[in-house]
Amino acid sequence: MSIEISNVNKYFGDFAALTDIDLTIPTGQLTALLGPSGGGKSTLLRVIAGLEEADSGTVTIEGADATALPVQKRNVGFVFQHYAAFKHLSVRRNIAFGLEIRKRPRAEIDAKVEELLELVHLTAWAERKPAQLSGGQRQRMALARALAIEPSVLLLDEPFGALDAKVRKELRDWLRRLHDEVHVTTVFVTHDQEEALEVADQIVVINEGRIEQVGTPDDLYDRPASEFVLGFLGPVTRLGGDLIRPHDIEISRYEQAATATGPITRWTRVGFEVRLEITPDDVLHPDPVQVALTRTEARALDLHLGDQVWLRPAVGAQTVTT
C-alpha cells in the first residue's frame, strides 16, 4: 500500500482541522479528496506532503515512516492551485529544477525534460517564460515539473480550480489519460463532485475534519453512507419521507399511483435540462420537490408551469429513508 495515514489529528488553535484520520491510499491509483471548503481536505494533502505537521498520528509513504521527514526529503510531487511557477525561469528550466537540485548529469536532465515536454505537449513552448503561457499550459508545466523527480506520490491541490470551465474539463480528461500512461499514485483535492466522479478511481469524502466515506465513484453515488455524502455528490430532494435524486423521479400529468401530487410551481431551463419544483398538496410533506428531466422528456410529456402532476420514484431509483 502506497500511503498509510493513521490516527492523524491536526489543530489550528482551537479549530480541529483533522480528527482521527485513518486512510489507506492504494498504489498507482487516482484518489480524490472531496469535500466542502474548509473541510480539511487540503490540510490532509499538506500533511501527506509534509508541508503541514500533524499534531499526532503517522504518515507512511511506500512502507517508510515519513511522519518526521521534511517536504524536500519525501519525494512527493506537489501541484498548486495557482501553479506556483518559477516566473524567472523558462518552461524548460522550471521542469528541470528538481533534477538540477539532485545534481543529475546534464545529458540525463535534458533527456528527461524533453520527454516530459512531449508528455505535457509543451515542446513548442519550452523556451517561453511562464507569464507567456495560458493557465492550462502553466498547470501542465507544473505537473511536468512535479513528475520530473519521479515522485512516489503526486499530490494536486485543487489543480484546476483557477481555470475556466472549458479548460478545466479538457485538463481533467487529459489528467485521466496522463495517469493511465504514467501510473503514479496520485491524490488530488477538489470540491467539485463532478470532477471527482469523472477522474478518480477512489474518492474520499471529507467533511468537518472527518472522513465521511471512502469508495469508488459508483459506490459513493449508489450507496452513500450518510445524508451528507448523498447531498454532496449531487442534487437531492425529498419525496415523501425519503431522499432521492431529482432525476430519479417519475413525473406524469395523468393520475397514477403516486408518492406525491401537486402543481408545478417553478420552471428552470438549464441547457438540455429542465428543473421543476412541485409543491405537494400533502399537508404532511409540504416542502417543494425538485424534479430534473431532459428538455425532450418535458416536451414529450407535454408539461407546463402550473400543471397538476403525479410523482413517484422511478424504477431502480435509489432512495435513502430518513
Added chain:
Amino acid sequence: MADTIPSPIDGALTAPARRGVRSRRGPLALVLRTVVVLYLFFLVAWPVSLVVQRAFAPTGGQPGGIGPLWERLTDPAAVYAFYLTLTVSFWAVVINTIFGVGISLLLVRHRFPGRRVLSVLIDLPMSVSPVVVGLALVLTYSTSLGIFGDVLQTTGLRIINSTPGLIMATAFVSLPLVIREVIPVLEEVGEDAETAARSLGANGWQTFWRITLPMIKWAVVYGVVLSAARAIGEYGAVRIVSRGAEFNGETATLLIQNEYGAFNEAAAYAAAFVLVVLAVLALVVVTVLRPQESHRS
C-alpha cells in the same frame, strides 16, 4: 447618482476622473501643472543648478572652469574625503542589504511574537533625527561615555571617531530603505513558488538563491541604489560620531561644511557638485530600473 447621470456642469471634469485618469487638458489641470512645476523649480531645480553653476564659476578670488574644478577635487584632502565617503557608504550598503533581505524574509515569511514591534522599530531610523542617532551611538560606543566604554578601551577597538562608527551611523539611518522595498515584493509574490521548490527537493539555501532572490532581485537593486544615495549624502549622524577634521574622519559632506565655514567656498562648491552628480546618477539608475521592474511583473 451623479456617477450615472452626467450633467452638463460636471460632465467635462468628472467623466475622465471617474475612469481614474485625469484629463490632460482643461484649465484646472493647467493651473495644477504650473503650480507643481514652479514649486519644483524654486525649491529644487534652481538652487541645485546654482550649485553646479558655482562649481564652474570663479569664486572667492579663485579662477573658474573645468581645470581649476578638477584641481580642487584632486586636492589630497578632497580625495581623502571622497574615498572615506565611498568606503563608509559601501560597507553601510553591504550591511543593510544583507540584513535588510534577512529581516524582510523574517517579517514576511514567519509569524512570531513581537513581529509587529519589530516592523515598527525598523521605521524608527526614518523618523528619528540623524543627529539624535549620532548621539545615541556615542552614548553606547564611545570609550569615555559609552556603556561598552571600558571593554572597548581595553581591546583598543575604536568605534566613535573612527571609520566603524561612521559605518554604523550611516547604516543606521539607511536601514529601512532596502527593507521597505523588499517587503511589498515578497508579500506580492507569495510563498507558493518557494514551497514548490522545497517540494522538489531544494533546501532552504537553494530555495533562497534559486527562487526567492531572483524574484525580489529588482526590489533589492532599487533598495541598494536608494540606500547608497542616502548613505553618500548623510551628514547629521556622521557629524556627531566623527572628528570631522581634515584627513581624520572628514567625509564629503563634512568637507563641504568645513570648507564653507572656512570661507573656502570654491572647494565646497566643487565637492557639492560631485554629490549632485552622484545623486543624479542614482536617479538615472532608478529610472532605468523602474520600467524593467513593472515590465517583468
